Amino acid sequence: MDLLELTSELIRRRSITPDDAGCQALLAALLGQSGFRTEHMRFGDVDNLWARRGDAGPVVVFAGHTDVVPPGPREQWHSDPFEATVAEGTLYARGAADMKGSLAAMVRACQRFAAAYPEHPGSIGVLLTSDEEGPAEDGTVKVMEALKRRDELFDYCIVGEPSSGERLGDTVRVGRRGSLSGLLAIKGDLGHVAYPPRSENAIHALARFVQAMTAEPIDEGNARFPPTTFQMVNVTSDAGAPNVIPAELNCRFNLRYNTQWDRHTLAARVESTLDALGLDYELSWRLAGEPFLTTKGRLTEAVVRAVREETGIAAELSTGGGTSDGRFIAPYGIEVVEIGPVNSTIHKVNEEVLVADILALERIYFRIAELLLLE
CATH class of the missing domain: 3.40.630.10 (Zn peptidases)
Structure with missing residues (x-):
């Protein structure tokens, strides 16, 4: 053969x-x-x-x-x-x-x-x-x-x-590069779309988080690695009716990161962003590799x-x-x-x-x- x-x-x-x-x-x-x-x-x-x-x-x-x-x-x-x-x-x-x-x-x-x-x-x-x-x-x-x-x-x-x-x-x-995924649940309030001040929209909260993560580079990279990247890969949120603000959102994002970080320091960077936004959230991490x-x-x-x-x-x-x-x-x-x-x-x-x-x-x-x- x-x-x-x-x-x-x-x-x-x-x-x-x-x-x-x-x-x-x-x-x-x-x-x-x-x-x-x-x-x-x-x-x-x-x-x-x-x-x-x-x-x-x-x-x-x-x-x-x-x-x-x-x-x-x-x-x-x-x-x-x-x-x-x-x-x-x-x-x-x-x-x-x-x-x-x-x-x-x-x-x-x-x-x-x-x-x-x-x-x-x-x-x-x-x-x-x-x-x-x-x-x-x-x-x-x-x-x-x-x-x-x-x-x-x-x-x-x-x-x-x-x-x-x-x-x-x-x-x-x-x-x-390392690969670290976050499984994020954002809590909001169920409410009528005609009265947005009465509810916290979980989807809008996610938008603020994405904006905060992408407004500036996470880092500039180094001599051997490109800059760290953040990408949303999945989002699910549905109140079951077109006129209802959803009370919860579940999503997944991924970070491809260089040797300036490890899983712990990078996770802390993300969590500090969520905390600064004042979001009600739960977050778990999945490491594919450093x-x-x-x-x-x-x-x-x-x-x-x-x-x-x-x-x-x-x-x-x-x-x-x-x-x-x-x-x-x-x-x-x-x-x-x-x-x-x-x-x-x-x-x-x-x-x-x-x-x-x-x-x-x-x-x-x-x-x-x-x-x-x-x-």
């Missing part, structure tokens, strides 16, 4: 989060053939795979996820989203870029590395989950906790998320060099984009980067990846392993 065939076989397995649909069993079998010790680690409804070849350090790990988002309206796809369709050098399917092409590339790179250097120094590993696109509660975060308990953490991690913007390798993620940053060092140098040698591109080191499972790995003091395909169609109908990029990505991953373990 060559690299394209492996990508196609992974796509054929309808692993809509959190269902792994047998992807990890397939990859574990391939890694086992190359001398990797494989361990299936299931937490709740989530399948995870930990594979390692070697017992010494340093330990280089490739990480990713086998789960994908739903394909959306089938009629809008020009081919079966769970059959890899190749046309004019482009592969179309759900998970093509996010991230089954990367998974196939990293596993084949690990196999090739093991074959080329059977007595290699250090260790090379693979960490996979089926819970990255979902709640992310029983996936990588639980595996890392288990590895920590048995003193089996690693040194370097390459996450196969689709990091590239226009061309493969033009962007390497070396960090991510910000992290991998500074320039051996890992970033190896990745940039591998990308340059394979593509001729000088990769930009970026902290943009959303969250990834890197947020569960970096807190253990592990250097983390993300390098993967172009991300312009991820989660969209007719998701695509260039076949040439999958092939090149396998060579980039192989070269990164060489640079980290052999030089």
Whole structure:
């Protein structure tokens, strides 16, 4: 099974989060053939795979996820989203870029590395989950906790998320912003719309809060991160009649924040704004992950060099984009980067990846392993 065939076989397995649909069993079998010790680690409804070849350090790990988002309206796809369709050098399917092409590339790179250097120094590993696109509660975060308990953490991690913007390798993620969501309930007074002074309108109260949060930037960002952002994502309020002021409003907002904050200081900033407005409210918080940053060092140098040698591109080191499972790995003091395909169609109908990029990505991953373990 060559690299394209492996990508196609992974796509054929309808692993809509959190269902792994047998992807990890397939990859574990391939890694086992190359001398990797494989361990299936299931937490709740989530399948995870930990594979390692070697017992010494340093330990280089490739990480990713086998789960994908739903394909959306089938009629809008020009081919079966769970059959890899190749046309004019482009592969179309759900998970093509996010991230089954990367998974196939990293596993084949690990196999090739093991074959080329059977007595290699250090260790090379693979960490996979089926819970990255979902709640992310029983996936990588639980595996890392288990590895920590048995003193089996690693040194370097390459996450196969689709990091590239226009061309493969033009962007390497070396960090991510934190993500903190607030679930806010604002209390008002039920009343007639013709007599607004007699009632406190919860919707108007929300408008004042949004205005206060967006009137000025929360911060100016820093050398490696953009400014913190505030976005409303859901609002519900209805008194059941067109002439009644609602007594309550429930909403959700999200903050993507840089390293000038942590969850506690940022929450305090928001709560002080609500208090200053004199609102009657209840607020709970949901943390998706704190910000992290991998500074320039051996890992970033190896990745940039591998990308340059394979593509001729000088990769930009970026902290943009959303969250990834890197947020569960970096807190253990592990250097983390993300390098993967172009991300312009991820989660969209007719998701695509260039076949040439999958092939090149396998060579980039192989070269990164060489640079980290052999030089």
